[in-house]
Amino acid sequence: MESKKVETPEDKDTQGINPEADVPAHEAAEIKEEAKLVDDIASKLKEINEKYTRLYAEYDNYRRRTAKEKIELIKSGGEDVILSVLPVLDDMERAIAHHKDSKDHKPLQEGLELICQKMNKILTAKGVAPMGEKGEAFDPDLHEAITNLPAPSNDMKGKIMEVVEKGYTLNGKVIRHAKVVVGS
DSSP states (O other): OOOOOOOOOSSOOOOEEEEOOOOOOOHHHHHHHHHHHHHHHHHHHHHHHHHHHHHHHHHHHHHHHHHHHHHHHHHTTHHHHHHHHHHHHHHHHHHHHTTTSOOOOOOHHHHHHHHHHHHHHHHHHEEEEEEOTTTOOOTTTEEEEEEEOOOOSOOOOTHHHHHHHEEEEEEEEEEEEEEEEEEE
């Protein structure tokens, strides 16, 4: 029995021929360059993908953190105003307790006026301003017309004749429209 010799790549004639693919040497070099280029592109793609994943994770953490801060701000946002109003509530309770059995209402009225002034001062400091004065021109963006009454004079037409409920702005933004009676 004759043994067959298996050819190895070293045994083949390598003059200008790639033994693995039977491709000429210049094409083999181009294939190697393309393979190297593909490897470079793959490594860059992997690097970019890792950067994107890190960036996405950072953004997701930022979004969660800001959402949590926003919820906490909403929960405790009114705390400052409430703490400012509590002394007024204390004053009102003291006034009621002090004048519970009193028959003279003048001191009670004066006390309530002082408390009202104190409350207005606190609200003004927080950026709240009243609006809707008698005699002003009616503005549908600021006022809510409850009814129209005949104007006593021509100069009162389209103007506020009576304020039923004051309106308020908070830092220039209307938070409650004034309810008014308008002259027609």
